[in-house]
Amino acid sequence: MKVHVIVMPKRSVLDPQGVAVRNAVREAGVSGLQGVRVGKFLELEFETEPDAAGLDEVCRDLLSNPVIEDYVIERSAGRQI
Amino acid sequence: MKIAVIQFPGSNCDQDCLAALRAGLGASAGYVWHKEESLAGYDAVVLPGGFSYGDYLRCGAIARFSPIMKAVIAAAREGMPVLGICNGFQILCEAGLLPGALVRNRDLAFICQPVRLRVETSDTPFTRLTRPGRILRMPVAHGEGAFFADEPVLERLRAEDRIVFRYVDAAGRPVAEANPNGSVDNVAGVCNPERNVVGMMPHPDRAWDELLGSTDGRLLFGSLIETFAVR
Numbered sequence: 001m002k003v004h005v006i007v008m009p010k011r012s013v014l015d016p017q018g019v020a021v022r023n024a025v026r027e028a029g030v031s032g033l034q035g036v037r038v039g040k041f042l043e044l045e046f047e048t049e050p051d052a053a054g055l056d057e058v059c060r061d062l063l064s065n066p067v068i069e070d071y072v073i074e075r076s077a078g079r080q081i
Numbered sequence: 082m083k084i085a086v087i088q089f090p091g092s093n094c095d096q097d098c099l100a101a102l103r104a105g106l107g108a109s110a111g112y113v114w115h116k117e118e119s120l121a122g123y124d125a126v127v128l129p130g131g132f133s134y135g136d137y138l139r140c141g142a143i144a145r146f147s148p149i150m151k152a153v154i155a156a157a158r159e160g161m162p163v164l165g166i167c168n169g170f171q172i173l174c175e176a177g178l179l180p181g182a183l184v185r186n187r188d189l190a191f192i193c194q195p196v197r198l199r200v201e202t203s204d205t206p207f208t209r210l211t212r213p214g215r216i217l218r219m220p221v222a223h224g225e226g227a228f229f230a231d232e233p234v235l236e237r238l239r240a241e242d243r244i245v246f247r248y249v250d251a252a253g254r255p256v257a258e259a260n261p262n263g264s265v266d267n268v269a270g271v272c273n274p275e276r277n278v279v280g281m282m283p284h285p286d287r288a289w290d291e292l293l294g295s296t297d298g299r300l301l302f303g304s305l306i307e308t309f310a311v312r
Contacts (some may be wrong), residue, residue, distance in 0.1 A: 009184075012231060013184060013229055014184065014187065014227070014229070014263060016185055016186070016187055016188065016189050016263075017185060017189065020189055062138070062142065062143075062146070063138070065139055065142065065175065065182055067174075067180075067181060067182040067229070067230070067231075068182045068184055068229055
């Protein structure tokens, strides 16, 4: 099964990548854009259902840095990317 | 006294660190590969700059889980002096030995230039030959070197005198114009509560000979050697 993990910079952390992308989108002529934040999307493929506690731990300790990032786990991810 | 320079796949300042310690200061130093599990025979550790494990995921995130880091973390907790330079600083933050994190530079560019640092505390094994207020010149070379910590953590660092270096202008003021990367409060280096673990983004290993444009890095490595000489 696939598990999707989305890691985003905390709102309190300066995200210069997001600002640069926001400016570029505006320059491309898209109006009304307030902001962009750039994060990471990870797809984890498991043979069997992963242990919830273990998955949460690895998201917290390795896949994200809780000082600067938040994460969301999407189990039994339905969408294909 | 012997100093370990840890080598990760992707370290690229390991030779600079070893040269600074051996040729620059005549110290006894050797490489320790990341797959080693012991620091036996060593009295201090330098984590050099570079791009350990390609900087994949986050800078320092994967290096932190290497076998040698278990030994470094255990030794640091027992009081062994540990200096993390650039990528080494990022690894120490990821490992939880130092507070905060290093994030992408404010202006997104990779910065490679000399900076001025003000020593904020001489109470670490790496700054004892300096005094607070002394201005040092050495280069920075990083893309993700903006120090970030939230306000409660910063307040604690200030209260406990744990900000070791700040970026300053020629007059020694930590103004915005002197901040190369957007670090909060112009922080360029910090230490742990026990003061034996220091991390810094600038490179003392690139400032130990007149040919390199500055010899101020000698003060930091020399402080470490002095620490053991007086024990």
